[in-house]
Amino acid sequence: MASTSLALALAAGPSRAGSWVAAVGVPCLGGRAAAELGVDLDRLVLVPEAGEQWAVVVAALLEVVDVAVLGLPSRGVRAADARRLTARARERGAVLLLLPDPVPVGRGAGSLPGAWPESPELRLGAEAAVWEGLGQGDGHLRARAVTLTALGRRGASRPRSVEVWLPGPDGRVAARTAGQGSRRTPRGAESGAESGAARRLADAVGT
């Protein structure tokens, strides 16, 4: 859960710094949410349906974009393609953000539509999302408190977690002081990330 918001929040930093962000295979991305989370829409390019050419399209976009938010195709990604894309991203210093579910509605919600054949560098999970501001028939959604957990390879093999507002009452992503909100529904959806830059991004969100 919260994987789309988390991916957009991760992309916001590089986007503000002038990088291009691409979203491939994410047909239902909310433009206003992207803008509110800090992504510059002038430098966001979307390929909602890449179809059979998914890997070719991602490879072409990786020539120029620094962050790619990827909804995986339903038939999966071939191991050779995945290795090629990972190598290309590492060479360019780009980040691949893999969404577990490009359209988190319907019967298939929560399941990975097409698995990424390699284990990602870093797996970010947003758990225990608690919405603030909505009552029983009154109020409106204002802020969401989530617990982010990061688990990955090499230096990130020890799981770390941090509590953040995604977004906060002021609409921004910010660290949350412990003790606010209560834990509910620990259903995990994860957002995988590739390459070392992802860790820096995660740190940026966490602090």
Add this chain to the structure above:
Amino acid sequence: MTAGVRTLVVWCPDWPVVAAGCAPGVPAAVVSANRVVAATAAARAEGVRTGLRRREAQGRCPELLVVAADPGRDARAFEPVVAAMEAFTPGVEIARPGLAGFATRGPSRYFGGDERLAHRVAGAVQAVVERLTPGAEATAGWVGCRVGIADGRFAAGLAARTRPEGGSLPVGGGDRAEAGEAGEPGAGTARNAPAVVAEAGWTVVGQGRSREFLAPLSVTALPDPALADLLVRLGIPTLGDLAALPAQAVLGRFGVVGDRAHRLAGGSDERPLTARVPPADLTVSIELDPPADRVDVAAFAARSLAAELHERLTARGLACTRVAVEAETEHGEHLCRLWRHEGALGPAAIAERVRWQLDGWLSQGGTTAGLILIRLVPDEVGPAGGRQLGFWGGAADHEGVARAFARVQGILGPEAVVTAVLGGGRDPLEEVRFVPWGEPRSPARPGPAAGVEGMAVPTGHDGPMCSDAPMCNDAPAGSDAPAGSDAPVVDGGPEEAALAGSVARHPAARHPAARHPATRHPAARCPPPEVPPWPGRLPGPAPATVLAGRRPAGVRDATGTEPTVSGRGVLSAPPAELSVDGGGWSGVEAWAGPWPLEERWWEGGRRRARLQVVAGGIAYLLAREEGRWWVEAVYD
């Protein structure tokens, strides 16, 4: 300093309104990005000026007919004018719709002098424009076009804008507000021949007298407004003052841009005479098989062609200032037009002009069959030296980005690569417009976050500016329904349709601290805001997943029946369980609403009631419409 090539320029004042078919006696204005770009004589008499906001223009002239701008329409309608000019000489070049010119050396000799040529061209073009304009002959003093002849295009363009009695006409096209003071005909000339000969439809500046003619004009006539502004502040108000400065000093202080302005002010050509006929291999062409008889098909092919041409030019360090668009049809017809740009033509600019031109040919019946060949010939090239990269490398990699995106478009088709543009709207789906890469990024509807760009093109979704017209009273969306109408809001219950209490049902109205402009509920007759406030908009945060096609949802109350929304916008029972798209049921943890939303009730628009629901830890935006519950978005 060498004098410019003797040039004739035809200028049609306020071309966009002529192209839109507005009679000069009817107050009408063409509006782009909420600003007036052109107005008819009748509208100008009422005080409507270029650059006014639409509301302000309508305030000055309430019966003003507002037409949305359409560069394609302008270019199409200009085609007969160019055809009339081509009857005099080939090689007509178009600067933009409404402004075109040609070199006069040959035709001037043939027709017996510049004055006679100007007279004939003015007559011919005037006849064409009169055919396009209804009620033209009924309007006294109306001029459909003005012709100017001088040394160099810049001076000729200003000559065309000069009235014989020494006043100046407002400059069309919205790029400059004032053409500056015009020279007195014949004033201050020591020589025998007067510097300027002017008559009703035309102005001829004598050979070698352009500098003299330009000297009293304001620097605001220069094509670079930022530089003109700076020059005025530096105490250089006229072109004569600028031309009097030493060329080296201007070049040193203002760079290439200043050098060009200095050369223009001195009455010579924009570029030094290094422009040369390019070698033949710069020409790019594409064969279309099957033949293209639709504009979009041909324009897409032309776009890759423009990119290829640009690539070839940049590989040689050249920039193109004039490009010839040539096309051949199945029946062997050969069409050719020249397009010129004041700066260098980039790939997007070339592609846009080619598209306009192909549109003109294919829709005006200039062709009898589909196009089989499009060729772009860089007619006039010079060294590309004038572009300064951003200090932090901002503009440097933009071309690489454009190339990569164009490649993906080549793989998946032009509609597959899009960028998002924020506009106005009441639900998350209509707030954002997805624009194919390469098309102008203009929002579908004006909105609080809409960054208005230079030449916004209407999207044609709803007709010109329709969505806010009856909304100017700014009653909240829910209370727009006519009292006493018995139309149900969302469900079938016709019993309560008065909707009296729906103001307070606006989600933001309950939370005065919410940060969106939609929280304001202006009184019925407040001054019109610059952007529509879109009452009924949900306050933030916005949902990260907006379903393009909504999914059905199942909602149950505590007793297991489906809650409904009445005509008054009241929920029959609080929701207790939710099932999304046929999935399993999960308990509702929190909810709010319903917020009724009625749009365009005067012409059969949508009536909905929306609900925010948290179920299973995930927040959804639900809507009740047509007697069913739907998921519109997920706060993912």
